Structure formats: C-alpha cells, structure tokens
Amino acid sequence: MNLFQGIQTNNFFLIQDEKEIHHCIHVTRHKINDEILVTDFNGMIIKARIVKISKEEIQTEIISTYVEHKLSAKITIGISLAQSSDRFEWFLEKVTEIGVDKVVPLICKRTENTKNKLERWQKIILASSKQCLRPTLLTISEPIKFSEIFKTSQPEQRYICHCEDSTLPYIGKMYQPEKEVLVLIGPEGDFTNDEIEMAKSSKFKEASLGKERLRMETAGVVASVILKTISNIQ
Structure with missing residues (x-):
C-alpha cells in the first residue's frame, strides 16, 4: 500500500503537495474509494480512504491507525562526510530504515568532501x-x-568510535538504551589523535564497534544497528 505525506484535520487527511497529488493520481493511479496510507510524520501512519480528488488536494477519510511510533531514547550519529557523496547518501538511507533519530554531518581534519547537500x-x-x-x-x-x-547541547551518554586502540571496550556493552546517546564516527583515515583527545576532554567515552576494520559509512550503519537492536529488545 502506497504512503503519502499530508496534514490531518479532524477525521480527514489532506494531501496538498503538488508532487504528492501527481504521484497519487498519475503514477500509482489511485481513485475515489481506494485505500492508501497517509502521514504527517509526527509519529503515526494512517490507513485512509480517498473521498475527493481535485487539482488542489486529495481528501481522505481516516479508517484506522496503521503504524504508531514506539517512543525510545534518542539516537544521534555524528559522522564525517564521505569522500564519495554516493556512500554518504547510502548511509542516510540505511540509518533512516534502522530508526536513527538524528544525523550530524561532520567536517573533520581528514574529511576530503565538505560539500553541503x-x-x-x-x-x-x-x-x-x-x-x-x-x-x-x-x-x-x-x-x-x-x-x-x-558546543552543542549533548546527552549524558556519548561515545567516540575509532580504530587507534584495539583494546577499546565494545560499545554494545556500555550503551544504556534508556538514555539518549550521541556517537561520533570519523572519516576515511579515522579521527586524528587531537580530535580523539578533544572528545575525551568533553567526556566522550572511547568505544569499539568490533574487531573488524570498517569503512566510514559501514561503521555508521553498524553503530546504528548495535544501538537500535539493544534498544528494541529492552
């Protein structure tokens, strides 16, 4: 079932974005009385029935709640921009699917691609x-x-993951899923020693993602999976 973005008004959900309307009518070819999924991305996906179609909006009548967001402690990943834009975009797709709450792109000493997209x-x-x-x-x-x-507001629980020390504790053993968390992931070539010391002086704990040496974007996904898996089983 197709998902469309809109706004809720009482017992109705309105799709008013021009691109969403076009996609609904001309691409997925929905018509009156068809059932679709709608959301305003505020925590719920609604099952609804199309009751009116015009050039300005599609009006749907709410049937039931289809998906409801499960509240959990916020997960933020601060990660270096990748040398390849495609790799960073792949990372964004995956952590969106995994359920990370926020991503902060970082420009580190060894970050080569600093383009803002x-x-x-x-x-x-x-x-x-x-x-x-x-x-x-x-x-x-x-x-x-x-x-x-x-210099930003930071949660009590914060980690910096790097490969400079093979004896670092595994992040999965330290993570407390009931608390918000910020995890830092470095660029190709990893964080510099100065950056690691800067993080430690700001009370970041050093952590490992395992024995394997990972690409930057893979490390970001692995960290997200570890945290989200532990959070989900609590």
Whole structure:
C-alpha cells in the first residue's frame, strides 16, 4: 500500500503537495474509494480512504491507525562526510530504515568532501521514510566542523568510535538504551589523535564497534544497528 505525506484535520487527511497529488493520481493511479496510507510524520501512519480528488488536494477519510511510533531514547550519529557523496547518501538511507533519530554531518581534519547537500539529503530521507513506512523523519543538520559538535547541547551518554586502540571496550556493552546517546564516527583515515583527545576532554567515552576494520559509512550503519537492536529488545 502506497504512503503519502499530508496534514490531518479532524477525521480527514489532506494531501496538498503538488508532487504528492501527481504521484497519487498519475503514477500509482489511485481513485475515489481506494485505500492508501497517509502521514504527517509526527509519529503515526494512517490507513485512509480517498473521498475527493481535485487539482488542489486529495481528501481522505481516516479508517484506522496503521503504524504508531514506539517512543525510545534518542539516537544521534555524528559522522564525517564521505569522500564519495554516493556512500554518504547510502548511509542516510540505511540509518533512516534502522530508526536513527538524528544525523550530524561532520567536517573533520581528514574529511576530503565538505560539500553541503542538505536539500538533497532531506529528499533522500523523505523517500526512504516513505519506502520503509517510517512514521517519523530522521533529522539532519547542516555540516559542522568537528570542534563545533562540542558546543552543542549533548546527552549524558556519548561515545567516540575509532580504530587507534584495539583494546577499546565494545560499545554494545556500555550503551544504556534508556538514555539518549550521541556517537561520533570519523572519516576515511579515522579521527586524528587531537580530535580523539578533544572528545575525551568533553567526556566522550572511547568505544569499539568490533574487531573488524570498517569503512566510514559501514561503521555508521553498524553503530546504528548495535544501538537500535539493544534498544528494541529492552
């Protein structure tokens, strides 16, 4: 069943975005009395029936709740931009599916690609959310310099994952799923020693994602899977 974005008004859900209307009528070819899924990405996906179609809007009547967001402690991943834009976009798709709440793109000492593609990233997140029937949108910020992350509001639970020390404790053994968390992932070539020390001085705990050496975007996905899996089984 197709998912469309709209706004809720009492017992009705209105689809008013021009692209959404076009997709509903001309691509998926829905008509009056068809059942579709609608959401405003505020935590619910609604099953609804189309009752009116016009050029300005599609009006649907709410039938029932289809998916409801399960509240859990917020997961934020601060991650370096990738050398390849495609790899970073792949990362965004996957963490949207996994259920990460926020991504903060970082410009680190060894970050090679510093292009800001926020509008494109938001479109990718929206498309991925609709495809996997996610009732909330992952939030992504403008890219910031690594040092700026320490000037933002931070949760009590925060980790920096790197490969400089093979004896670091596994993040899955330290993570407390009842608390919000911020995890930092470095670029190709990893964080510099100065960046690691900067994080430690801001009370970030050093952590490992396992014995394997991972690409940047893979590390971001692995960290997300570890945290979300532990959160889901609580």
